Amino acid sequence: MQNQGNCYKNVWILSGTSDGPIVANRLLQLNYSVFASVLTYKAGQAYIENPKLHIITGKLKNKDQIINFINKNKITCVVDATHPFAVIISKNLSQACKDINIPLLLFERKSLINNTNNFFYIDNLKDIKDVDLANKNILLAIGSRFLNDTANYYMNRKANVFTRVLPTYESITKAFGSCIKNSNIAILEPSKNNQSILEKKLCDFWEIDYVLCRESGGYSQKNWETIVSGSKMKLFLVKRPKVKNDYAYSFNQHQNLINHIIQNY
Structure with a gap:
């Protein structure tokens, strides 16, 4: 329907x-005009080419920059489908949209975690407790922002620390600049094919005992759940932060979000 x-x-x-x-x-x-903000050029390549699609690459620094962008491009509504742990941009979006009375639609992925005896929720990256980590192999799949600090913490607990990071300049630079041994660093995209999960081969090769990742609700989390389920490994999931947002409409299904836009904007 056009x-x-x-x-x-x-x-x-x-x-x-x-x-x-x-x-x-x-x-x-x-026939909507769509502006899509992504962090990297590579992320923008996930979108189809279309004359009505405008890709914006890079970080948004503050609320004022968001407001200027909305006003300049005559934005009708804003969709926040950022990573669940990207709390700063979500807070800035909420405040900006509220200040200028622009509709904000929040897309939140459902958590995928199943009830198994080797999956555990934890409150933060350093919250693996009551576990003897000495000479155990722990794989950090937490992104690069807090990688060095987290790795240092678990190394001080005598664990052998490994990591998987994304193939971006920032991630690679931070990984090889961290305290983790170069031979314990893998650079790869999260697998999207359930029939061939590279992360599983990585865990087998490194003889991983524990995996630490974040409750993103995305395919990366799904991969770790699939790999760990039924194995001798244990999966520790950092709970997603709770960001109070009483201004935004919230959705967890793509079609419901799309229907709301069609019906209201």
């Missing part, structure tokens, strides 16, 4: 490579 009335309606989506392209593609089919 709706010519939507040709002037500009939707701004802030997302990674999983959810943003799905929502953007459908809105483009309905």
Whole structure:
């Protein structure tokens, strides 16, 4: 269905490579103009080419920058589908949209965790307690921002620390600049094919005992759940932060989010 009335309606989506392209593609089919904010050039390649799609690359520094972007591009509504742990940008988006009365739609992935005896929720990256880590192999799949500090903590607990980081300049630089041995660093994208999960081969090769990751709700978390389930390994999931947002509408299904945009904007 093409709706010519939507040709002037500009939707701004802030997302990674999983959810943003799905929502953007459908809105483009309905003749919306879509602005998609991503952190890297590579992330932008996940979106299809379309004359009504505008890719914006890089970090947004503050609330004022967000407000200026909304006003300059006549944005009708904003979709926050950023990573669950990207709390700073979510707070800035919420405050900016509230200040200028622009609708904010929050997309939150469902948590995928199953009830098994080797999955554990923890409150923060250094919250693996009551476990003797001496001479045990722990794999950190937590991104690069807090990698060195977290690795140092578990190394002080006598664990052998390994990591998997994304193939981006920032991640690679921080990984090889950390206290982790170079031979204990793997650079790869999270697998999207359930039939061939590279992370499993990595765990087998390194003889991993424990995996530490974040409760993102994305395919990376799903991979670790699949790998650890039924194995002798243990999976520790850092709970996603709770960001109070009484201004945004919240959705956890792509179609419900899209339907809301179609019906209201």
